[in-house]
Amino acid sequence: MTTAALQARGIAKRFGALTALSDINLHVDPGEVLGLIGDNGAGKSTLIKILCGYHQPDAGQIVVAGQEVTLRSVDHARSLGIDTVYQDLALINELSVYHNMFLNRELVRWPLLNNRAMKRRAERHLKDMGVNLPDVGVEVAKLSGGQRQAIAVARSVYSDAKVLLLDEPLAAMGAKEGTMILDVIRDLKRRGDVSVIIIAHNYAQVLDVCDRVNLLQHGRITFDKRAADTSLEELTDLVVADYRRRR
Numbered sequence: 001m002t003t004a005a006l007q008a009r010g011i012a013k014r015f016g017a018l019t020a021l022s023d024i025n026l027h028v029d030p031g032e033v034l035g036l037i038g039d040n041g042a043g044k045s046t047l048i049k050i051l052c053g054y055h056q057p058d059a060g061q062i063v064v065a066g067q068e069v070t071l072r073s074v075d076h077a078r079s080l081g082i083d084t085v086y087q088d089l090a091l092i093n094e095l096s097v098y099h100n101m102f103l104n105r106e107l108v109r110w111p112l113l114n115n116r117a118m119k120r121r122a123e124r125h126l127k128d129m130g131v132n133l134p135d136v137g138v139e140v141a142k143l144s145g146g147q148r149q150a151i152a153v154a155r156s157v158y159s160d161a162k163v164l165l166l167d168e169p170l171a172a173m174g175a176k177e178g179t180m181i182l183d184v185i186r187d188l189k190r191r192g193d194v195s196v197i198i199i200a201h202n203y204a205q206v207l208d209v210c211d212r213v214n215l216l217q218h219g220r221i222t223f224d225k226r227a228a229d230t231s232l233e234e235l236t237d238l239v240v241a242d243y244r245r246r247r
C-alpha cells in the first residue's frame with residue numbers, strides 16, 4: 001500500500017459554537033493532485049489552514065509521510081515539506097522575480113550565491129516548470145496575477161516542498177492566467193514528486209487537472225472519487241441537491 005504524502009485522520013475544528021470541520025479523513029498520495037471542492041463556508045480553507053499548520057485542530061491527527069505530527073506553525077509545516085501558496089502570495093512587490101524566488105529560502109541554503117547565479121537558477125527553474133517570463137529581473141509588481149501565482153508556486157516547489165496546498169489559485173483570474181497555473185500543476189504532475197491539494201470552484205478545471213476529487217459539505221467530506229470515475233454532471237448534481245435540501 002502507498003504511504004500517503006499527507007493524511008488527515010478524524011480532524012475536527014470548532015470556532016466557538018460553530019463546528020467548521022467534523023471527522024475529516026483525507027489523504028493525498030505522493031505525486032497525486034487532489035481537488036477539494038465545496039460550497040462557500042463548507043470548511044475548505046479551514047482544512048487547508050490546519051494542514052499547513054496555521055490552525056490547530058480540536059481533534060484528530062495529521063500524518064506526514066507515515067509519521068504522526070503536531071504541526072505547531074506554518075514554518076514548522078514548511079520544514080516538513082508542506083508548503084502553502086496563499087491568496088496574497090506573500091511575494092514582495094518591490095523585488096525582482098528572481099529575488100522573490102530566493103526569498104527566505106535558498107538564500108539560507110546558498111548564502112554565497114551572487115545575483116547573477118540567482119538569476120540564472122531562477123530562470124532555469126521557471127523554464128523547467130513551463131513558466132515563460134521575458135525577464136526574471138523585472139519587479140514582481142509589474143506582473144499579472146497569473147504570473148505572480150505561477151512564481152509563488154514555482155518558489156514553493158523550488159524550496160523542496162513535498163506537498164503543495166493551493167487555496168483557490170484560479171480565483172479572480174482571466175482565462176490566460178488560469179491556463180498558466182493549470183499548466184504549472186500539470187507539469188508538477190508529470191514530474192510526479194510533488195503532491196498537490198487544490199481548492200477550486202471551477203469543476204471542469206478540477207476534473208481536468210486533478211487525479212481525485214473530494215467534496216466538502218458542511219464540514220464533512222461526503223465524496224471521494226477518482227476524477228476519471230466522476231463527471232461534471234455528477235459533481236454539479238451533488239452540490240445542487242445539497243443546496244435544495246437546505247432551502
Ligand SMILES: Nc1ncnc2c1ncn2[C@@H]1O[C@H](COP(=O)(O)OP(=O)(O)OP(=O)(O)O)[C@@H](O)[C@H]1O
Binds near residue numbers: 015020039041042046
Ligand atoms: N477564524 C475563524 N473564526 C470564526 N469562524 C471561522 C473562522 N474561519 C472560518 N470560520 C467559519 O468556518 C466555516 C468554514 O469556513 P471556511 O472559510 O473554511 O469555508 P470555505 O469552504 O473555505 O468557504 P469559501 O469557499 O467561501 O472560502 C464558515 O462558517 C466560516 O464562517
